[in-house]
Amino acid sequence: MALRTLNAKNAAALDKELMSDGAFSVDQLMELAGLAVSQVVYQLQPLQKGRRVLVACGPGNNGGDGLVAARHLWHYGYQPTMYYPKQSKNELYQRLSKQLKDLDIPFTEDFDAALKQTDHVVDSIFGFSFSGEVREPFPKVIEALRDTKVPVLAVDAPSSWNIEDGPPDSGPGKGFMPEALISLTAPKPLVQWFKGRHFIGGRFLSKAVAEKYDLDVPPYQGIDQIVEVGTEGQRL
Numbered sequence: 001m002a003l004r005t006l007n008a009k010n011a012a013a014l015d016k017e018l019m020s021d022g023a024f025s026v027d028q029l030m031e032l033a034g035l036a037v038s039q040v041v042y043q044l045q046p047l048q049k050g051r052r053v054l055v056a057c058g059p060g061n062n063g064g065d066g067l068v069a070a071r072h073l074w075h076y077g078y079q080p081t082m083y084y085p086k087q088s089k090n091e092l093y094q095r096l097s098k099q100l101k102d103l104d105i106p107f108t109e110d111f112d113a114a115l116k117q118t119d120h121v122v123d124s125i126f127g128f129s130f131s132g133e134v135r136e137p138f139p140k141v142i143e144a145l146r147d148t149k150v151p152v153l154a155v156d157a158p159s160s161w162n163i164e165d166g167p168p169d170s171g172p173g174k175g176f177m178p179e180a181l182i183s184l185t186a187p188k189p190l191v192q193w194f195k196g197r198h199f200i201g202g203r204f205l206s207k208a209v210a211e212k213y214d215l216d217v218p219p220y221q222g223i224d225q226i227v228e229v230g231t232e233g234q235r236l
């Protein structure tokens with residue numbers, strides 16, 4: 001059975017609904033999203049395989065998921081390094097950044113150097129609100145992610161991919177295929193082009209909301225915040 005997908009417009013509408021009618025706060029949703037991201041890293045990169053995780057964060061909520069994931073990873077015993085070149089003044093992101101600084105987690109401005117000294121990368125640069133051509137300062141970062149041999153976990157979307165149409169056919173993201181992807185709440189249409197390991201996270205959908213948005217609630221087991229779906233991406 002193919003998991004039903006959620007386009008960018010409906011993903012934004014669903015987020016809005018969860019935070020109004022659903023009575024969630026953005027902090028809560030981001031905490032659960034980031035927790036799920038950290039669980040995928042733990043599964044893909046057990047501590048004994050190398051503890052260094054470079055977390056690349058963009059300016060929006062996708063970046064916020066990365067900030068949350070880094071905190072959880074630190075508590076599991078990883079050594080996160082943050083690349084967060086466009087830091088928002090938004091109070092939530094500032095608090096999340098402060099929490100990381102209080103754990104002495106380093107923030108770097110030199111992405112290329114950090115990439116040479118890491119065991120794993122979390123791509124939380126752009127999620128479902130990405131559109132158009134990649135703007136500065138991110139083109140070089142996307143190129144480096146495209147070319148690196150270090151495994152990359154993409155959060156919600158491989159950054160630079162179009163949410164509906166998938167991988168770009170020009171620009172820095174052409175040829176970028178991360179090793180793994182975690183779709184939050186539900187896969188986006190781009191998953192049909194994705195070739196790596198695919199997980200679903202964001203365990204907060206009620207049956208009523210899932211029905212309204214024509215989505216599947218994946219079969220989460222026990223206390224897991226993630227479910228791996230088949231190598232064909234969208235299949236259970």
Ligand SMILES: NC(=O)C1=CN([C@@H]2O[C@H](COP(=O)(O)OP(=O)(O)OC[C@H]3O[C@@H](n4cnc5c(N)ncnc54)[C@H](OP(=O)(O)O)[C@@H]3O)[C@@H](O)[C@H]2O)[C@H](O)CC1
Nearest residue numbers: 029030059060061062127128129130131133135156184185
């Ligand atoms: N329900 C859930 O599953 C939850 C998902 N979450 C995560 O939130 C993101 C969506 O977050 P949003 O803040 O709407 O947007 P993004 O983070 O995807 O991106 C917005 C920023 O990206 C910049 N942007 C957009 N296009 C470009 C581009 N071509 N070049 C450079 N920068 C770009 C944009 O910048 P502006 O200059 O336009 O302001 C935005 O700042 C979702 O994918 C999940 O990961 C939440 O955590 C909550 C629950």
Ligand SMILES: [K+]
Nearest residue numbers: 123126155157
């Ligand atoms: K991403």
